[in-house]
Amino acid sequence: MAGGIVFRADTACSRGGHAITESAWTRRFLILAALGFLMLFLILPLLLVFVYAFGEGLGAYFRAFTEPDARAAITLTLITAAIVVPVNTGIGIAAAWSIAKFDFRGKQILISLIDLPFAVSPVIAGLIFILLFGARGWFGPWLLERDIRIIFATPGIVIATLFVTFPFVARELIPLMQAQGTEEEQSALTLGASGFQTFWRVTLPNIKWGLLYGIILTNARAMGEFGAVSVVSGHIRGQTNTMPLHIEVLYNDYQTTASFAVASLLALLAVATLAVKSLVEWKISRDHAAAAREAEQGRTG
Amino acid sequence: MRTFTRMLSPRLWVRTPRVLPGFGLSMGLTLLSMTLLVLIPLGGLILFTATRMTLVEFWEQAIVEPRVLAAYRLSFGASFLAALLNAVFGFLVAWVLVRYPFWGQRFVDALVDLPFALPTAVSGIALTTLYAPTGWIGRWLAPWGLQIAYAWPGIVIALTLIGLPFVVRMVQPALEQLEEELEEAAASLGATRWQTFYRVILPTILPSLLTGFTMAFARAVGEFGSIYFIAGNMPYRTEIAPLLILIRLEQFDYVGATAIGVVMLLAAFALLLIINLLQWWSGRYRL
Numbered sequence: 001m002a003g004g005i006v007f008r009a010d011t012a013c014s015r016g017g018h019a020i021t022e023s024a025w026t027r028r029f030l031i032l033a034a035l036g037f038l039m040l041f042l043i044l045p046l047l048l049v050f051v052y053a054f055g056e057g058l059g060a061y062f063r064a065f066t067e068p069d070a071r072a073a074i075t076l077t078l079i080t081a082a083i084v085v086p087v088n089t090g091i092g093i094a095a096a097w098s099i100a101k102f103d104f105r106g107k108q109i110l111i112s113l114i115d116l117p118f119a120v121s122p123v124i125a126g127l128i129f130i131l132l133f134g135a136r137g138w139f140g141p142w143l144l145e146r147d148i149r150i151i152f153a154t155p156g157i158v159i160a161t162l163f164v165t166f167p168f169v170a171r172e173l174i175p176l177m178q179a180q181g182t183e184e185e186q187s188a189l190t191l192g193a194s195g196f197q198t199f200w201r202v203t204l205p206n207i208k209w210g211l212l213y214g215i216i217l218t219n220a221r222a223m224g225e226f227g228a229v230s231v232v233s234g235h236i237r238g239q240t241n242t243m244p245l246h247i248e249v250l251y252n253d254y255q256t257t258a259s260f261a262v263a264s265l266l267a268l269l270a271v272a273t274l275a276v277k278s279l280v281e282w283k284i285s286r287d288h289a290a291a292a293r294e295a296e297q298g299r300t301g
Numbered sequence: 302m303r304t305f306t307r308m309l310s311p312r313l314w315v316r317t318p319r320v321l322p323g324f325g326l327s328m329g330l331t332l333l334s335m336t337l338l339v340l341i342p343l344g345g346l347i348l349f350t351a352t353r354m355t356l357v358e359f360w361e362q363a364i365v366e367p368r369v370l371a372a373y374r375l376s377f378g379a380s381f382l383a384a385l386l387n388a389v390f391g392f393l394v395a396w397v398l399v400r401y402p403f404w405g406q407r408f409v410d411a412l413v414d415l416p417f418a419l420p421t422a423v424s425g426i427a428l429t430t431l432y433a434p435t436g437w438i439g440r441w442l443a444p445w446g447l448q449i450a451y452a453w454p455g456i457v458i459a460l461t462l463i464g465l466p467f468v469v470r471m472v473q474p475a476l477e478q479l480e481e482e483l484e485e486a487a488a489s490l491g492a493t494r495w496q497t498f499y500r501v502i503l504p505t506i507l508p509s510l511l512t513g514f515t516m517a518f519a520r521a522v523g524e525f526g527s528i529y530f531i532a533g534n535m536p537y538r539t540e541i542a543p544l545l546i547l548i549r550l551e552q553f554d555y556v557g558a559t560a561i562g563v564v565m566l567l568a569a570f571a572l573l574l575i576i577n578l579l580q581w582w583s584g585r586y587r588l
Contacts, residue, residue: 022494027401034397035409037390040438041462042415045427048437052430091334098327110331112577116339119569121523123543124562127550128342131349136555138345163338185321195322217418224420226526231547244422244526251426251530263423270418278411 049267052260064250064261072238073246073262076154077223080242084161084222089215092169097203099170100177101185111174117166125163126231129156152234157242160228165218172214173207180206209280209287220273224266343566350563353556363560368536369545373564376542379453380521383460388514391468392506398469399476413469416462421526428459429531451533456541459527464517471513475506475583508583515579519572523565 022030054061064070095114099107117125131137133150143150150156184206188198204211226244233240241249243262250259350359363369397403398410416424432439432449439449449455479502487497525543532539540548542565549558 021400030393031397031401031403034390034394038394038409038412041458041465042412044437045424045431045462046415046419048427048431049423091330094327095331095335098324098331101321102324102328108577112573113335113339114331115573116343119519119523119573120343121525121543121546121565121569123525123546124346124523124566124569127546127558127562128346130550131345131555131559132342134555136553159338163342166335166338182321189320189322198321199323220418220420224418224423226420226422226425226529227543230525231550244420247422247426248529256430259426263420263426266420266423270415270420270423273418274411274414277414278407 046267046271049260049263052256053264055260056257060257061261061264064258067258069238069241069249070246070258070262073241073243074265076157076241077243079154080158080161081219081222083158084165085215085219087162088165088218089169089211091166092173092214092218093211095170096173096177096207097199100174101182114167114170117163118171122164122225122227123231125228126160129160129163129232133159151232152236152240154240156232157229157240160232161222161225164225164228165221168218168221169211169214172210172217176207176210177203209283213277213280216273216276220269223269346559346562346566349559350556354560359560359563362557363564368540369542369561371537372540372542372545372561375453375456375538375540376522377568379456379541380460380518380524382457383464383521384514384518386457386461387464387468387517388510391465391513391517392472392510395469395472395476399473414466416465421463421524422530424462425459425527425530428455428462428527432458432531450531451539453539455531455533456528456539459531460521460524463524463527464521467516467520468510468513471509471516472506475509479505508579512576512579512583515572515576519569519576522568522572 021027065074099110130151132139133143133156134140135144135151137151150159184202185198188202189195193201223242224244225242226248229242230245230248233242233245235241235245235249237249243266247259247262247266250256250262354362394409394413398406398413429450430436432442432455434440434443434448434450436450442449447454449458483501483505484497487501488494492500523543525541525547528541529544532541532544534540534544542561546558546561546565549555549561
């Protein structure tokens with residue numbers, strides 16, 4: 001599905017012949033139209049974030065991060081990601097292992113269920129946890145008696161973020177592990193490796209690049225989630241505001257430079273995520289080419 | 302008795318004999334976490350509405366209430382327009398990326414995924430600033446009386462950004478797998494380039510294009526972060542359905558919020574089902 005790692009041969013250059021392509025002018029026009037569209041919708045907004053962030057100079061830019069509320073927001077975002085990313089990575093690897101390496105009935109249904117948080121509105125993701133843990137929710141009175149705060153506190157933010165980023169690692173790994181099959185693992189087991197050794201020495205090196213992108217994407221989404229977190233956080237300044245919520249507070253206060261300064265950190269994170277994705281695609285296609293060459297040599301030699 | 306023991310045997314539902322270890326552990330962990338984190342909360346949402354509301358109340362509060370109805374119309378209408386824009390321009394971007402080599406192609410290809418990684422609050426404030434009457438683009442449109450930010454066109458633009466990667470990433474592999482021979486055959490039989498496009502290429506790509514369109518639509522219907530900033534959030538006019546849920550919650554109207562949530566959840570289920578059917582359809586023709 002969308003967002004996944006794709007590896008492909010370079011088909012663009014191999015196409016030749018006048019009968020199956022367009023005139024040079026048509027091509028130029030179409031390329032310009034496509035680039036114009038991307039310029040308007042992607043490049044200009046991204047550029048604007050940095051221009052506004054640095055609009056009042058470096059001093060104003062860095063001052064935005066020294067403010068205590070901004071520090072608290074950055075800390076909370078880092079704590080949330082530090083819990084969510086490892087948990088969802090573990091679950092994602094387990095889900096991908098059971099789905100990609102075994103055949104069972106209802107597999108399609110399970111894959112769709114894993115995708116479910118992706119299809120649900122983030123506001124609903126927040127709402128469901130208010131219904132469960134809120135003061136008037138099912139477990140609300142029970143939690144209140146024991147003085148445990150989940151909603152309008154860090155645990156609620158962590159749980160809502162766990163829900164929203166649930167599918168990402170599994171979605172990256174399932175197609176990759178399905179394509180690799182089970183032969184290598186079976187050989188390892190035949191040669192006497194334990195189950196854990198097989199995973200650690202055979203499966204993990206094969207999926208490491210896809211896994212890396214899955215983790216980075218989960219991290220970007222965990223740090224950037226707005227809707228779900230906004231419902232469960234309660235917007236307590238300096239306490240339950242994550243970075244995206246702090247951006248909202250600053251923006252609504254007309255502190256444009258400060259809000260774009262904080263936004264620029266998240267935009268940089270997004271750009272870094274894309275860079276890792278390109279690197280991963282390059283590594284995977286290189287590994288494939290190397291494997292194909294080896295197979296070719298084995299046949300001729 | 303024998304059939305009963307055979308029913309219990311895992312052979313019946315595990316198709317191939319399990320050679321690799323860890324099926325029970327990994328499947329158990331997957332099902333447990335999914336049940337605790339996803340299924341119980343979502344089921345709770347539906348149960349909450351079912352126990353607190355009669356069908357008539359549900360109909361009156363979550364479907365035909367004018368403010369709610371206006372929010373649905375805006376959410377689904379703007380999402381449809383945005384998905385349509387993405388179908389046209391996403392196809393164009395995919396076509397250009399697959400067919401025409403140009404300088405900076407790899408960079409552009411990587412850039413397409415930006416909306417997946419960029420937080421919606423960031424794209425929200427950036428688009429609002431861009432299209433506000435004093436913004437880089439807005440100031441050129443304001444003298445013509447064209448208002449984008451704080452009006453419905455702004456919502457369409459924000460939703461287009463959010464759904465942009467879906468069509469491109471669905472159509473791109475389909476275009477790559479397209480066989481050159483088909484186009485050569487069409488050309489040698491006397492078809493013009495345009496005829497080849499809409500009678501050979503487009504029908505082959507259609508299932509992928511529709512899947513991408515539906516994914517972009519589904520993503521847009523639930524979107525909240527970027528719209529919150531650009532919409533202006535006026536009741537009846539620029540208030541989307543997810544925002545109305547939040548407003549009801551802030552008024553401690555849990556029942557009203559949940560009822561709208563149930564409608565949106567059912568819409569998401571329906572869209573997910575359509576996406577699965579479309580993927581099955583497009584997979585059938587793939588070699």
